[in-house]
Amino acid sequence: MISKKCKYAIKAVLYIARKSEENRPPFAAEIAENEHIPLKFLETILRELKNNRILLSKRGKMGGYVLLKKPEEIKLMEIIRIMDGPIALSPCVSLNYYSPCDDCNEATCMIKKVFEQVRDVTLEVLGGSDIKMMVDKEKELRQAK
Amino acid sequence: MISKKCKYAIKAVLYIARKSEENRPPFAAEIAENEHIPLKFLETILRELKNNRILLSKRGKMGGYVLLKKPEEIKLMEIIRIMDGPIALSPCVSLNYYSPCDDCNEATCMIKKVFEQVRDVTLEVLGGSDIKMMVDKEKELRQAK
DNA sequence: ATTTATTCCTATCAAATTGGTAGTATTAAT
């Protein structure tokens, strides 16, 4: 399970991506209202995304947030790692947050082997899902109905 | 990430499966010592596995634990669900613990679409991994070195 | 220059979850 914070973060990034095609950069209060996220909580999330080079912020009146990279270059994987840390089922199979097991023999441990498979297929999906694709497909789905 | 409790549970089940091929049913203290699991914590885990029809326990002197089902019929998936609950990244894509999202439109939400893919590939791996396979393969790996 | 609207920062907090521990009751073999 991802945290609420992480889901808020994804929704915020998707919102900013959608709006940056059309209007001027949205500010936190606008995102909070439209996506039903507590404003103060959202502020800390946006700051975290900024500090991790997903967003760019502009301060002061008429400020707001924009994507730092092109939407096709932002993978869902990145956002989840920033907000929630490891994606893997166990630290011993985490690529970005690896830490060894205390007592199991990593050469023969079958838990590790299976969890490595899970990690690989998961990262294939999450690494293949970028913000542009998601915004585009969402638009399609909305029109299709 | 799965919890420590869940990893302990998997290790305990694997241990019981290994021993039931050879010796008489192991008891909690033996598992605890060999797998480095705090005894009292392990007891609650074993009870939970018993209550969820993975294990069978025998009380009193010379008691212990055995698998309730054949090892090839116990999937890793089951144990994880029992100990940690949902495997999915979000309640809205959970098969066994589904709960709808408050505000997102489930028909068009791309987070849901991607998370469904992750769920499917994950369950394919975890549903295809059973205790017999794991014990057998672990044995192979140990001999290979 | 002042006002206004925004992000940035720090501190705090309640509730839930995690990872246990303690003590005792119950059961069954010897």
Next chain:
DNA sequence: ATTAATACTACCAATTTGATAGGAATAAAT
């Protein structure tokens, strides 16, 4: 009866989660 095991109940400390409060810093508009 004694002994050795599981079953049950209750508790607990540390961490994480999901926030909230209050203001400082910044920049645009007037």
